[in-house]
Every structure is written in structure tokens, then in C-alpha cells.
Amino acid sequence: MFKENLKMAWMNVLNNKMRSALTIFGIVIGVGSIIALITIGKSSMSEMTSEFELFGADKISIQVVGTPLKQGLVESDILKLQEIENVAGVSPTLSGYATIVASGTEKTNVLVQGKNDVYFNKTMNLLDSGRGINRLDIESENNVTLIGSTISKEMFFGEDPIGKNIIIGGVSYKIIGTLSETNNYSGSSTNDSVIIPYTTSMDLLGTGYITSVDVYMNNALNSTQITDDIQAKLIEAFNGKKEAFTVMNMQDMLSSINNITNMLSFMLGGIGSIALFVGGIGIMNMMLVSVTERTAEIGLRKALGAEPRRIQQQFLLESVFLSLIGGIIGFFSGVFVAYIVCLIMSTSLILTPSTVLLALGFSAAVGILFGITPARKASKLHPIEALRSV
Amino acid sequence: MNDNILMMNGITKVYRMGTEEQVVLKQIDLYVKKGDFLAVLGPSGSGKSTLMNIIGCLDSPTSGNYVLSSKQINELKENELAVIRNKEIGFVFQQFQLLPRLSALQNVELPLVYAGIKEKERKMRAKDILSKVGLEDKLHHRPNQLSGGQQQRVAIARALVTEPSVLLADEPTGALDQKTGKQIMELFREINNEGKTIVMITHDQEIAKQANRIVHILDGQLREELAYV
Numbered sequence A: 001m002f003k004e005n006l007k008m009a010w011m012n013v014l015n016n017k018m019r020s021a022l023t024i025f026g027i028v029i030g031v032g033s034i035i036a037l038i039t040i041g042k043s044s045m046s047e048m049t050s051e052f053e054l055f056g057a058d059k060i061s062i063q064v065v066g067t068p069l070k071q072g073l074v075e076s077d078i079l080k081l082q083e084i085e086n087v088a089g090v091s092p093t094l095s096g097y098a099t100i101v102a103s104g105t106e107k108t109n110v111l112v113q114g115k116n117d118v119y120f121n122k123t124m125n126l127l128d129s130g131r132g133i134n135r136l137d138i139e140s141e142n143n144v145t146l147i148g149s150t151i152s153k154e155m156f157f158g159e160d161p162i163g164k165n166i167i168i169g170g171v172s173y174k175i176i177g178t179l180s181e182t183n184n185y186s187g188s189s190t191n192d193s194v195i196i197p198y199t200t201s202m203d204l205l206g207t208g209y210i211t212s213v214d215v216y217m218n219n220a221l222n223s224t225q226i227t228d229d230i231q232a233k234l235i236e237a238f239n240g241k242k243e244a245f246t247v248m249n250m251q252d253m254l255s256s257i258n259n260i261t262n263m264l265s266f267m268l269g270g271i272g273s274i275a276l277f278v279g280g281i282g283i284m285n286m287m288l289v290s291v292t293e294r295t296a297e298i299g300l301r302k303a304l305g306a307e308p309r310r311i312q313q314q315f316l317l318e319s320v321f322l323s324l325i326g327g328i329i330g331f332f333s334g335v336f337v338a339y340i341v342c343l344i345m346s347t348s349l350i351l352t353p354s355t356v357l358l359a360l361g362f363s364a365a366v367g368i369l370f371g372i373t374p375a376r377k378a379s380k381l382h383p384i385e386a387l388r389s390v
Numbered sequence B: 001m002n003d004n005i006l007m008m009n010g011i012t013k014v015y016r017m018g019t020e021e022q023v024v025l026k027q028i029d030l031y032v033k034k035g036d037f038l039a040v041l042g043p044s045g046s047g048k049s050t051l052m053n054i055i056g057c058l059d060s061p062t063s064g065n066y067v068l069s070s071k072q073i074n075e076l077k078e079n080e081l082a083v084i085r086n087k088e089i090g091f092v093f094q095q096f097q098l099l100p101r102l103s104a105l106q107n108v109e110l111p112l113v114y115a116g117i118k119e120k121e122r123k124m125r126a127k128d129i130l131s132k133v134g135l136e137d138k139l140h141h142r143p144n145q146l147s148g149g150q151q152q153r154v155a156i157a158r159a160l161v162t163e164p165s166v167l168l169a170d171e172p173t174g175a176l177d178q179k180t181g182k183q184i185m186e187l188f189r190e191i192n193n194e195g196k197t198i199v200m201i202t203h204d205q206e207i208a209k210q211a212n213r214i215v216h217i218l219d220g221q222l223r224e225e226l227a228y229v
Helices: A002-015 A017-056 A075-082 A117-122 A135-139 A149-155 A198-205 A220-237 A250-293 A295-303 A308-345 A353-380 A383-388 B048-055 B078-088 B104-114 B119-132 B148-160 B178-193
Strands: A059-064 A087-102 A105-115 A127-130 A144-147 A165-168 A171-179 A193-197 A212-217 A245-249 B004-017 B020-033 B037-041 B063-068 B089-092 B166-170 B197-202 B213-218 B221-224
Touching: A002 A017, A002 A308, A017 A250, A017 A308, A017 A353, A059 A220, A059 A250, A075 A087, A075 A212, A075 A220, A087 A117, A087 A149, A087 A198, A105 A149, A105 A198, A117 A135, A117 A212, A135 A198, A144 A149, A144 A165, A149 A171, A165 A193, A171 A193, A193 A198, A212 A220, A220 A245, A220 A250, A245 A250, A250 A295, A250 A308, A250 A353, A295 A308, A295 A383, A295 B078, A308 A353, A308 B078, B004 B048, B004 B197, B020 B048, B020 B197, B020 B221, B037 B048, B037 B178, B048 B166, B048 B197, B078 B089, B078 B104, B089 B148, B104 B119, B104 B148, B119 B148, B148 B166, B148 B178, B166 B178, B178 B197
Parallel strands: A105 A193, A144 A171, B037 B197, B037 B213, B089 B166, B166 B197
Antiparallel strands: A059 A212, A059 A245, A087 A105, A087 A165, A087 A212, A127 A171, A144 A193, A165 A171, B004 B020, B004 B063, B213 B221
16 A cells, blocks of 8 residues: 555656656755755864864963063973873973074074974874984983974975084074974964974073973873863962963863854754755645645545545655655755865865765655645545535 | 345435535435445435435435445444445446546556555456456556546446445436447446446436436435336
């Protein structure tokens, strides 16, 4: 019986080709926009999230403003941070600007960053060639440096800079490595900067105060506890002045970004849902017209022994049919649109099984929701009234 | 009395229109024996359509007792009535009422679909009955490719395919020319000769004369035409 009803539903969809196509089109737009928006949302968000993860989900950043008496953290404070439980390493940053000279070329106002071995151990894809700063460089305050890609290109075009010397702020440094080229939106660009051991940089920059520290965790799950501990240590270091520093937990930032992306997805999905709702009204309209047109047919079917629920099933199947076809076409067109957009934004397309289920589920639900009223109307038609309407 | 396939006692149908009541059928008693060919003859507005609807289980009486094939009809619910219509009654309408998008074969199959019969048997039975009404070469024609007489034959085949206890025909020749109408009546006679009970509703005296028995309906009341009893 179900098979028969399915056949009849299919025949009726085919019979009113133009009308069915227009009705299906409404659903295609609804489902298509939901799928496109959600897929674009997911794809771009996953891009952003992975960008942030690259930045360091296992990292807690400390920015120090300092107090008039103490303008930054000192080495003993760094050691205290290192003692905190579950801390894998602490990477302080000193930064300033200096003039650099190499191969007879001079470059002014170059960002000089003092870093330690932890930074090089913990940061992925940092080096293009050579080696990073190690513990020995820190302890013996070696005059070694790593240079950014732009500097490498400008000052050592066509040659290998490693092992050569470069003058930074009037002092000669040996180049031990080059930094990978980075794009701008993954934080501060290192292309135009040089990195030296932070112990060495204290002399060069003429300050013992560290204003930026990254604390690496063994396990990001302990981030809240570690953040609390760091705060306690820093309050101690600044004599109870909380405003002297800010602690940024990457995990928290990541989750707040996730919140924003989820909200965005919901909003975009909501817009698509409105379109789908309108499409559903289209189905209901078509089905109601269809019931009216086929009143005589319904009457005849009843006279031939069709029970009300059979009639209901037939009309319900028809509307589910329409909306499912719309859902499937809508899914593919939505993915296609998302693919084009992702291509333009040069992000990779993320397609999850839940999106597929969402498209099919939504369209089937729309078919049932908006088909039930016309189907019930059809099933309740009195056979005499129906037969009389010839 | 047990050979009555159809028994009606005191069937009354009242339509309520606002405060006004219109009594369409008044205390109708009707008995039809198995194998009978009955014509219900009456002008329009006499209540014959209402009577047909009640006989066909499409409508229920306001009061009275109706037994069809030993089943108490007036107590049945909508779903049970659907089963009775499917199994016990074969409808033949004035306007044929074939589904235009289905072939002759598919139209005849339709009641068997609702009876829950498997496709293979359905096709077989529908083919058999269509060749019986002389349309074995028109199985896959659509109604609009058939003449009026052929369409009515398809409709008769559809009515017979479930082997109902009563063939219920409503002005079966009303939409046909005289010659074709005559042929259809001959087919009815043939079917009746094979033992099928037929109840035919008509306003046409000549057509009614083809039946074995005529009852007149006027103003909602039945009168037997004694000459034909």
C-alpha cells in the first residue's frame, strides 16, 4: 500500500511539472541557504580557530604595564612562574627597536625581540633554516640572532645568511637561523624583525624589565588553575597591584571565539530557516490547491474503499516528496555556493555528516509540517461532497 | 427472507439547514434479493441520489436499519464503511469517474489496491475483467483515448473487479448516446444473468424497464411497480 501511495505521489508530482518545480524551488532556496550559510560559517570559523590554535591553545599570555617603581617583571619573577605546577616553560619577551647593518646595507627601526629557548621549543614552524636559541645562548648571553624573512631577502639576497654577521644596535651578532615567513593575521609579523637571546637583549635594549611573558602549560585542561596561580604570583611580584598586568588565557579566548562562531552559525541558520519556512508555506499552498482540484478524485478513491488514513498518507507523501527533492537539490546547491565562497576566501570547505542530515531532516520535517493540514483536509472530505464536485 | 442481500427498514434521512429541516427520505423499506436487478426510478429531487448514497454506504441514514450482506451498516464507523464500500459495493457513476492519468488497467486495479491485493494478482484480475467487458485490447489506453461507452465499460470492470455483492449504478447511461447506452444496458443484463445483484438509479423509464423490478421514488417515499414484481 505504501508503495502504491509512493507511486501515486510521484505521478502527481510529475503531473504538475511546472507547479511542482516552483514549489520545490522554494524549498531549494530555503535548504540551500541554510546549508550554504552553515557550511561557509563552519569553514571560515574552523580556519579562524586553527589560526588561534597555531597561536597557542596551551599558552597563557601575560602583558605587563608595571608600576612606577617596577616597570616590568625581572628574572627572579620569571623563575617563580616556572615553579608553578603544570607549567612546561616560560617564555619572556623583551622588545625594542634598533638599527641593523649587514652587507653594507643599513635598516633602521627594526623590531628586536629578546626570546629564550622555550619560545623556540614551543612554537611550531618557526624556523626556515638554521637553529633556534638554546639554553646555552641564554646562559652565556651569546651574541647570536635569527632574522626575519624580509630582512633575509633584503640584506642577504641570493646567499645563505647563516654563519654571517649582522650589526644590531652597534654590536655584532652571528646569524644562527632564519624565521619562516608569516602572514599578517596570525599575530605579530616576525618577517621584519630579528630575535636574539633575551638575556643578551637586556644589555642591548638597556632594560631589565620584561613586559611580555608567555607561559606554556603541560596540559591545557589545567588552564584555569594555572591562570589563578600565575595571577597570585604576579600580585605578589607587584605588591598587590592587580592593574599592573593582564593575564590572557588562550583557552578562554578560544572558547569565547567558539561562542561567537556558534552564535553566528545560529543566526545564519535562522535566516535560512525563514527562507525554508516560506518554502514550506509554498508547499502547503500547492497541496491545498491540489486537494481542492482533486476533490472528485478523493471522493472516488473513498467510494472505491480508500480509508481516510490512506488518503492522508498519499497527500502527506506527496508533500514530503516535494520537500525532500527540494532538500536534496538545495543541499547540493548550498554546498556548491559554499564551495565557491570558500574558494574566494581561500579557506577549505568543511562538510560534516550533520550538515547532510540537517538538510534532509529539515526538508522532511517541512514536508510533514506543512503537508499535514492539506492531507488531513483531504482525508476528511466527505465522499458524497467530493463526488458531487465533478 | 435470508436470501435478501440488502434490507432497509424505516430508513429516514433528514437534512438540517439552519433551523429548517428537510426530510429527504421517509421511512423507506427496501428488500433486494440476491441476483435481483432493481431499478430505482424517480425524477430529480425525489431523493433517489440520497437513497443511492445510503445504499452505497457513502452516507448514513438519520434513522432506520440497514443490513447489507448480513452486516449491520448503520452502526459502522468511517473506516469500516470504507472496507464495506471496497468489498461489498461496486459503483458505476454517470460520469464514469475514471482517473484521467491512469490507464484502463490501472483504473480497474485501484479498488484492489485498497483491498491490499498484491500487484501480480491485481494485474491478472483486472485484465480478466477488462476482457470480460470487451476491452482486452485497450488495457493501456488512458480514459481520454477511449469513447464514452468504452470508458463506462472500464468503470463497470472496476466495479466488478472486487466481486462485490451489489453493483450500484447511478444513471449509468446518462452521459452516453442512445445506441451506446443500449449496449451498456445489455452488458448490465449479461452481468445480472451471471448472478450479480444490480441496483440501478435512474430517471429514465426506458432504461428502468431493462431491470427485473422497478421501485418508484417520489418525495422521499418508495412505491413498488407491481407489474414488474
